[in-house]
Amino acid sequence: MExxxxxxxxxxxxxxxxxxxxxxxxxxxxxxxxxLRKADKIIFPGVGEASTAMQYLRERKLDQxxxxxxxxxxxxxxxxxxxxxxxxxxxxxxxxxxEEYVQSFHSLKAGLPEAEQHNYKIPQxxxxxxxxxxxxxxxxVPENSYCYFVHGYYAAIGPDTIATTDYLKPYSSxxxxxxxxxxxxxxxxxAGVGEQILKNFIEKI
Amino acid sequence: MLTxxxxxxxxxxxxxxxxxxxxxxxRDAGDPVELGRLYAEQGADELVFLDITATVEKRKxxxxxxxRISHQINIPFTVGGxxxxxxxxxxxxxxxxxxxxxxxAAFKRxxxxxxxxxxxxxxxxxxxxxxxxEEDGEWYVYLNGGRTKTDRRCIDWAEEAVALGAGEILLTSxxxxxxxxxxxxxxxxxxxxxLPVPVIASGGGGTVEHFVDVFQKxxxxxxxxxxxxxxKEVAIPDLKNSLAASGIPVRIG
Numbered sequence: 001m002e003x004x005x006x007x008x009x010x011x012x013x014x015x016x017x018x019x020x021x022x023x024x025x026x027x028x029x030x031x032x033x034x035x036l037r038k039a040d041k042i043i044f045p046g047v048g049e050a051s052t053a054m055q056y057l058r059e060r061k062l063d064q065x066x067x068x069x070x071x072x073x074x075x076x077x078x079x080x081x082x083x084x085x086x087x088x089x090x091x092x093x094x095x096x097x098x099e100e101y102v103q104s105f106h107s108l109k110a111g112l113p114e115a116e117q118h119n120y121k122i123p124q125x126x127x128x129x130x131x132x133x134x135x136x137x138x139x140x141v142p143e144n145s146y147c148y149f150v151h152g153y154y155a156a157i158g159p160d161t162i163a164t165t166d167y168l169k170p171y172s173s174x175x176x177x178x179x180x181x182x183x184x185x186x187x188x189x190x191a192g193v194g195e196q197i198l199k200n201f202i203e204k205i
Numbered sequence: 206m207l208t209x210x211x212x213x214x215x216x217x218x219x220x221x222x223x224x225x226x227x228x229x230x231x232r233d234a235g236d237p238v239e240l241g242r243l244y245a246e247q248g249a250d251e252l253v254f255l256d257i258t259a260t261v262e263k264r265k266x267x268x269x270x271x272x273r274i275s276h277q278i279n280i281p282f283t284v285g286g287x288x289x290x291x292x293x294x295x296x297x298x299x300x301x302x303x304x305x306x307x308x309x310a311a312f313k314r315x316x317x318x319x320x321x322x323x324x325x326x327x328x329x330x331x332x333x334x335x336x337x338x339e340e341d342g343e344w345y346v347y348l349n350g351g352r353t354k355t356d357r358r359c360i361d362w363a364e365e366a367v368a369l370g371a372g373e374i375l376l377t378s379x380x381x382x383x384x385x386x387x388x389x390x391x392x393x394x395x396x397x398x399x400l401p402v403p404v405i406a407s408g409g410g411g412t413v414e415h416f417v418d419v420f421q422k423x424x425x426x427x428x429x430x431x432x433x434x435x436x437k438e439v440a441i442p443d444l445k446n447s448l449a450a451s452g453i454p455v456r457i458g
Contacts, residue, residue: 012298012301012303012329014275014299014300014301015275015301015303018275018276018301019279021276022276022277022279047326047328047329048326049326118397118398118424119424121401121402121403121426122401122402123327123328123372124207125328125372125373125403125426126207126208126209126210126250126403126426126427127207127208127210127250127456128206128207128208129206146208146456146458148280148281149207150328166206167207186281188279189279189280189281189303190279190280191245191279191280192279194279195279
């Protein structure tokens with residue numbers, strides 16, 4: 001099986017590659033449109049800022065390519081957010097694969113009473129639970145499993161939601177539409193739970 | 206619910222873990238990759254690898270170690286020690302580090318924090334502060350592994366660094382480090398409540414109760430310790446079970 005990891009200007013892509021190696025899979029990190037088109041599975045990772053990442057994708061025509069992919073695609077963190085319709089991070093139009101909108105934790109925090117605000121650091125950084133798990137992506141993953149999150153923006157709950165996490169309010173920690181999946185957390189850094197989810201993406205989807 | 210993090214710290218010298226008491230008298234506690242993996246299996250939430258002998262010549266050795274760690278460890282980890290440029294950080298991140306910590310170099314040239322945040326994002330920029338409570342009742346910043354005093358107050362430097370783009374503060378109290386008498390609750394609490402970013406408390410954790418206190422009384426987001434884990438004085442699974450029993454949200458299982 002050919003697994004391709006989309007190479008672009010966002011984040012720690014090596015970690016995803018090494019996590020795949022730990023579960024016995026190999027992958028190619030590439031921004032070559034032909035290699036991506038022919039791969040059996042695509043992982044679209046990313047940590048960074050939405051508008052810069054979208055601009056980079058457009059310049060290399062990766063935006064159009066990702067939208068047209070027919071094989072299973074897994075977006076991770078910023079990758080998942082870029083697959084949504086729009087991000088409040090610098091008012092960025094995204095790929096529109098998922099119909100959800102990406103919003104800022106800051107606006108939620110500003111709405112809290114002042115005494116409670118210090119309980120919520122932004123970005124959310126650390127381990128939180130995932131619940132209401134759906135699709136084979138989460139096969140064998142117990143409800144309320146812990147995953148590792150680092151993000152200041154979140155996708156709202158919507159028709160594509162397949163996992164929910166609560167920080168300031170419940171939001172989508174995973175999304176699914178057709179052949180596209182996205183997770184807000186970092187499966188490559190989420191210990192055994194994350195490895196199970198990556199394994200499921202490779203074997204069950 | 207977002208959980209409080211337990212972070213073992215592995216001080217690295219010549220590819221081996223060491224831990225000093227009040228930053229001197231180093232003892233050998235094993236291979237960093239093996240030890241890190243053991244901690245990850247036991248339920249550590251993150252790891253910190255601090256290269257205490259980092260020099261320009263050692264940079265390659267460190268990046269090779271980071272590469273080995275990132276291949277074998279499935280939880281996030283931070284690398285620190287002697288980092289002073291965008292190039293240093295780029296090399297470590299390319300080899301799989303999730304975050305880097307800066308200390309003396311950032312104090313001497315605060316623009317480094319802004320450069321790193323712009324290039325790599327605040328989420329991977331940890332500012333480490335070594336601080337000591339002086340007789341005038343103020344906490345001051347120390348540099349060079351605690352050897353050099355500055356006139357800067359800890360809270361002022363922390364606030365400036367966060368404004369520049371530091372995404373997390375790793376706060377070590379030199380008064381408490383190595384004593385196993387408990388964390389510095391006052392300065393940790395001040396930073397945790399004033400800063401919009403997570404604060405990792407370090408220095409002084411010796412018993413389960415000390416960790417309960419730093420989370421409940423000082424609102425730390427994470428707590429870091431070294432020798433008590435290396436020498437098995439506190440086991441991570443026991444620590445986490447006790448924290449959970451005290452009503453503190455922690456990741457178990």
